[in-house]
Structure formats: structure tokens, C-alpha cells
Amino acid sequence: MADFLIQVNPGFIIILAGIICAFVPIHGVRKSLVIIAPIIAGWMIYNALREPLAASHVMQVGPIELITMNFDRLALLWGLVFCLAGILNGLYAFHEKCGLTDSSALIYMGSAVAGVFVGDLIMLFIFWELAAISSVFLIWKGGRKAYASGLRYLAIHVFSGVLLLAGAAMYGQANGGDYTFGLIGLDSPGGVLLLVAMGIKCGFPFLHNWMQDAYPKASVTGTVILSAFTTKLAVYALARGFAGESVLIYIGAAMTVFPVFFAVIENDLRRVLAYSLNNQLGFMVCGIGVGTTMAMNGVAGQVAVHVIFKSLLFMSMGAVLYRVGTAKASELGGLFRSMPFTTVFCLVGAASIAAFPLFAAFVTKAMIISSVLYEHHYAVVLVLLFASAGVMEHSGIKVPYFAFFSHDSGKRVEEAPWNMLVAMGLAAAMCIFLAFPVYGYHFLYSLMPSEVTYEPYTGNHIVTQFQLLFAAMFAFALLKRLKIYPDERRAEIIDFDWIYRRLGYQLVRWTDAMWTRLAFHSGRVRDDVVKHVNARLYHVFSPAGTFSASAPSGLAAVLTGSMLVLVLIVEYLTRL
Amino acid sequence: MRDQTDISTGDDKIHPAARYLMWTANSGVVRNFIRFALGGVTLFFLLQFVFPFTDPKHMAPWDHVPGAWAVIGFVSYCIVVLSAGPLFRWLSRPEDYYGEGGTDG
Helix, strand or coil: CHHHHCCCCHHHHHHHHHHHHHHCCCHHHHHHHHHHHHHHHHHHHHHHHHCCCCCEEEEEECCEEEEEEECCHHHHHHHHHHHHHHHHHHHHCCCCCCHHHHHHHHHHHHHHHHHHHCCEHHHHHHHHHHHHHHHHHHHHCCCHHHHHHHHHHHHHHHHHHHHHHHHHHHHHHHCCCCCECCCCCCCCHHHHHHHHHHHHHHCCCCCCHHHHHHHHHCCHHHHHHHHHHHHHHHHHHHHHHCCCCCHHHHHHHHHHHHHHHHHHHCCEHHHHHHHHHHHHHHHHHHHHHHCCHHHHHHHHHHHHHHHHHHHHHHHHHHHHHHHHCCCEHHHCCCHHHCCHHHHHHHHHHHHHHCCCCCCHHHHCHHHHHHHHHHCCCHHHHHHHHHHHHHHHHHHHHHHHHHHHCCCCCCCECCCCCHHHHHHHHHHHHHHHHCCCCCCHHHHHHHCCCCCCCCCCCCHHHHHHHHHHHHHHHHHHHHHHHCCCCCCCCCCEECCCCHHHHHHHHHHHHHHHHHHHHHHHHHHHHHHHHHHHHHHHHHHHHCCCCHHHHHCCCHHHHHHHHHHHHHHHHHHHHHHC | CCCCCCCECCHHHCCHHHHHHHHHHCHHHHHHHHHHHHHHHHHHHHHHHHCCCCCHHHCCHHHHCCCHHHHHHHHHHHHHHHCHHHHHHHHEECCCCCCCCCCCC
């Protein structure tokens, strides 16, 4: 039994649970499935870790070998952290009585896990698309306002899948029908298409807008689930296919910087977190671009802790939205009086993302920055440090400050439901445990793709990191004291999606209006022309017409002749 | 989707556990936060002399300058925040600009 299970992709179990969930009307049973399925999948991954060589399965479909299970050290951490995120999400959404959400969340989660453990590009495409299609329901659960965002999300992700399939086909063709998902590189057109497909899902600059568009509009629980899987599956695909591609260093650096400027002026705190997510992905992409052992370990570690602390931050803002009815910074403030536990958990998440010593990102982000430094990309290191200060601004200070402290908005609400608190508490505990100097970070490092020699708790690392963070805090306090720090104001901040949401939309509307107008005017001209041509034809070919005067066969003769010419032309062309 | 029960504005609904955090609303604490942050910067600037970089092969050019990370943090933070004003004027539009409603479910 165990030998059989070890060859089954753990994601399949979660997807199966999701399908069963769709037909189960009992809330308790569904919720049990949502929590138990990722636990079973996690156990399967743990089993595979004990016998990695046996954990593979190949299925022959026609001439193509589909690798449905391919276990290795790179996939390990992604698989485990996806299962952990699934358990946390199940707990967080325990109060929500919605079969559609439960089912789609499980299928989405299962697709992400399955995508990590498949071994060829065709199977990756299948789960890439399944993840997109199943996750859109979590956005639409956000209500009518989320409908258009969901459609855009679906269109963009399906397009990403189409690019992935096209890239896979070209890549496979160029490699003699070998679709194995390994190091791809950018030497072939197929590789470039695959990179763009992954870049869309990963939030590359100018391809990122679906994230800030859809995530803040999804349901309270939906945003938390969405934040964990889609982008990290893309990071995994990049890590497997494009490690060491230096262009990713610069793309990643750009990804760390531009969201910082949007996050500082954004009023919706869930959208701030979506920009923050984009910024964190930049660090990972940068590390993949470096591609050294240390960088890839850093990327894997950063993915693991990021899934946890970003979920935690989204959970805390979700709890605020759930209780207060808004996540707009301009409407919040002083909520620590009503939601003290949520406040503390949010602060742990903020400290973790800002990479305070003893908190999650401290032991992983430094590995990425150090690996960039060791390759002597000093300008990129400066950019990453700038972005780190930016992280401190938008996620370390802005989110907790405007939600829970700042001025007292006077709103008094209930603390978050028990299940949300349990989920946030577990995530907060993980954030601390995984960076803890005794056993904690060693455990995380033991799961990384390669052996780790990096030591995070050195004197100068702690000192310089505290310097950066305290200086950022001092700048915040000084700018507040000088009344330069901007107040939060309600507004829609336009981003690159303005191109298709406004300009493109207006262009289509203008084209439609012009076409209608042109059709109206051209209709009259067309009618006149047709009428005139008909009259002329009648005068020429009718029994009383010009042709009939000398050739009685008239119109029939001309038509027969024309058909003959046409047949001759077709015959000639087919023989070429 | 949400449960906005009992959004009141009185102090009768303050959570019992919140009393452990009430110090954060103390005006003295808020006023003196800047001193705490400055103290932290000073402390870790001095500690850099105790824990200097030891591996010259793995040092950035600015790592030779004591306090460089603090300067980077301060300047970067100021650039981000000071850019907010012009960026907001450039990029902000009315909330229903796209005609799809806001983001709050």
C-alpha cells in the first residue's frame, strides 16, 4: 500500500478531496476534508522524502511519456509548505459555509501541489490551467464587484497557460519529443515563451496587474488562499527551468522596487499586501537569476517563509475586513482596542516580512541578498536594500500602523472568530519557529534543495539589519513629526492595467461606435452601388439585354463560361 | 460574507486583552518613539565596531563605511515616502474610476 502511495502525486489526493467536497452538503464533513486532505498529502511527501528514488511514476499516452510523479529536493519544500498553507487556510475558513469555496480551494491547492511534483511540461500545463480555472471562483466569491476582476484574472491566466503549452510544444519539438521539465534556458523560442508564461503568473513588471486587481476583490478567505499558491507555483517553475538566467536578476530587482512606490500611496490595505507580495516575488526571481547553490536555497527558504507570513498578513487584514467591513486605511485605526490578538499576529507577520532578527525572513532573505553580493552585482544589492527599506515601510509599518494604531477611528468590533485566531496563531508561531536560533532555522535549512553552509546569526548581519530597520523606523517617526508622512486618502490608484482597463476599453468602445456610424453611412452607399450594378447587369444579361441580342443563351452562357474558367483555375492550382 | 456585528463607537467594547497594549496609545510613548528609533540606530551603529565585517571577499564597497546600512535605510525610506505626494497627484483617480465599485467585498 505504502509502495503504491509513494508513486501517487500528493496533489491528486487533494484534488480528489475537492471533487468529493463539491457533492457533500454537510458543512462539518467538507471542512474536515479541507483540513485532512493537505495533512494526508503532507504525509505522502514525508514518505517520499524517506524513499526519494521510488517516488516517481510515468504514464505513457500515445507517443508521449507523462511523468505524473517526480520527487526531488527542489520540490520538497514547495510541496510541504503548500500543504501547511492548505491546513492554515482550512482552519482560517472553518466558519465559512460555502461548498463552492471549499471545493474550489481544494482543487486549486491540489493543482499547485500536483504541479510541483509532475515531471514534464504537458502535465505542468494541465495543472497550471486547472489552478487558474479553480481559483477564479474564490475571486468571484468576493461579490458582484469582483466579477470583472475575475474575468480578467481568468483571461490572463488562461493566456499564460496557452503560452506555456505553445512553449512546451516548441521546446519538445526542438528536443526530439522530450517534454521533461528540467533546466530549459533561453536558447530557444520555446524557452522564451515558457519564461513569459511563467512571468505572467509570477508578476513580472507590466505583467503583474492581475494580482493587485483580483486579490483585494476576492472574498476574505479567498485572498488568503490565493496568496499562497499561484505565484509560488510560478516561482517553482522558474527555479526548475531558468535557474542562473542572468536576465532574471534584473527582472527580479525591478520587481522588488516598483511595487514599493504603489504600496505607499495605496489606501486599500489588502491591495498594499498584493503589491508587497509582488515585491517579495522580486527577491525570489532575483535569487533564481543568480542560480548558485546558496541563492537557490535562499529562494526555496524565502518561498517557504513567505507563504506563511504573507498568509498571516492577509489573514489579519481579512479578519479586519470581516469584522469592520473595510480594509481601507483611511477608515481604520485604533483597532488594537477591539482586536488585540489579531494586532499581535499582524505585528509578527510585519516583523517577519521586514526581516527582523528572530523573525522568518531574516534567515532566508539574507541568503538571496548575499548570493547577489557574492556575484558582485553591487548595484542590484543596493536596489534590494532599497526595496528592503520599502518593505519595512509598506508591510512593516503601514499595514499594522494604519489598521491597528494611528488615530482611533472609534470603531469597536468583536475580535476575529476563534478559527481565524487559531490559524493566525499557528502561522505566527511558525514565523518565529522557522527563524529561531535553536533548532528553528536549522529545521528549515534541512529541507532546502542543497546542503546549507550559510549562518544567519552572525554579529555583523544582526547589527547591519537592525541598522537598516531602525533607520527606517527613525525616518518614519521623523517624517510623522514633521507632518510630511502622507495621510491615507480614498482614491483609485491607476497602474499599468490602465492600458487595457481604460485605454483599451475606450479604444474598443470608440472602434465600435465608429464601426456602427460607418456601417450606417456606408449602408446607403452600398445600397446605391448594389442597385446600380443590378440594373447594369439586368441591362446586359436579361433576355432583352445587350448580350441576348447576339447570344440568345444570354446569362446562362456567361455563367457556364465563368464556372468553366473557375474549374480550370482550381484544377491548375491543385496540380502545382 | 462579513460579520460586522456590533460596530459601536463606545469604549464599552474594548477587548479585555487590549489593556496590555494600551501603552501604545499613550501620548508620551507616541511622542518618544522617535527617541527609541534614534537610540536603536545609535546603538547598532556603535555595535558595528564590535562586530565588524570579517570577510573582505564578501563585502560590498559601502560595507567599509560604518553606519552605511543605516544611511541606506534612512535615505531609502525617505525617498519612498517623499515620492508619495507627487505620485498620488499623478496616479490617483476617483474611487469608481473604472466603474466596477471599490475593493471592499
